[in-house]
Amino acid sequence: MRLVLLYDEFMCPPENLEGKSIYIVDPNLQQDYEVSPKVLEYRHFLAKEVGAEIHQGDTFQILETIHKINPISEIITKSTFRTEYKQLFEKLQQTYQLELLPDYFLSTENPILPAKRFFQYWNKIVKQLKY
C-alpha cells in the first residue's frame, strides 16, 4: 500500500498522487508551542476534506500497526525545515521507502538562498518571476 502522510504543512496531496491519505495528530511532533482546540478542529476539517484517515498518537507506532495489517510499500510526504519532522522522516526512512516531495516555494529554482534581509532574497528570485 502506498501511503500519503499528511501533516499540518501538507494537508492536501497533489492531484496526480495516488495513495491512501492518513493524518496523524501526534503530540510528539508538537514541540515548543501548543495549538488551540480551534486549530486542531480546523486541521481535522482539512483532513476530512481530502478523505484522509485520521489517527491520534505516536506516528511511528501507528504506521507500524497499519503496516502489520496492510504492508506499506511506500510513504510519500513533504519535506520541511522543522527539526522534529526531519527526525521523524529519518526514522521512517530506516524502515520504509520514503519519498519526500520538495518544500513549497514561489520560485522553482534554488529557493533556499543565503539572505538576511528580504530584499536581498527578493532581488535574487525576482529574475525568475518576471514576465
Added chain:
Amino acid sequence: MQPVIDVSSFTRNQALEYLNNFNPALYAKTRNYLNGHISYLSALIKHGIVQNREVYDLIRNKFSFAESEKFFQELAWRDFWRSYAHQHPQSLWQDVEDYKTGFQASDYAQELPEDIQQSQTPTQVINIFLNQLRNTGYLHNHARMYLAAYIVHFRKVKWQAGARWFMYYLLDGDLASNNFSWQWVASTFAQKPYFFNLENVQKYCSQSISIIPEENKEIDGSYEEISARLFPNL
C-alpha cells in the same frame, strides 16, 4: 469585528473562485487597511491546500507583472522566512541578532501579562484585536503587527512569548513566518524596531472598527514622542 471571509471554513475550491475575482493592483493599494482587498489565503497556503506557486501562476495569467509585483513580494516574504528557517532552524526561537531598541534581551519579560491574555489592556484597539484573534483564529496582517509591537515595545515582553501565543491561536500559524515576523517587529531580525501610534491605527482601521481616542492614550502621540518613550536609551 469579523474577517470578511470565515477562514476556518474556506475551502480550496472557494479560494480558487475568490482568486478569480482577486485584483493584485487593488491589493497593492489597499492591503494595509483592515477592510482592504486581501487574499485570505494564508491558512490554505500554510496547510499546503493552495501553493504559492499555484497562486502566482493564476495571477500571472490575468495581470501584468507590474500590477502583481507587490502581491508577489508578499508571497515571497513567506519564502524568505522559510528559506532562512531551512538554513538556520535554531533561530526559530532564538534572537537572530541583538535588539536594536537600546535594551538587552534580559530587559524583556518572559511571560505575557495577564491583562493581555484576558484582552483587558488599557488600550481599546489592542483589546479588539486580541479578542478577534481568540475568537476567530485570524487577524489581518497589520493588526498582527500592531499587536506584536504593542507586546514587545509598549509592554516590554520577549517576542518569544508573543510568538508562542500567536501560534496557539492562529489558524494560519506558520512557524517560520510567525516567529521571524515577530523578530522583525522586535528588531532582532531587522535593522530597527517596528512601532506605531494611534494616528496610524485610525488611518488604517477606522473604517472597520470604532476607535475611542480616550481609551487609547497608551498609544497616542507623534512617532517622535512614542519613540522617545519606548526607546529612551537610543
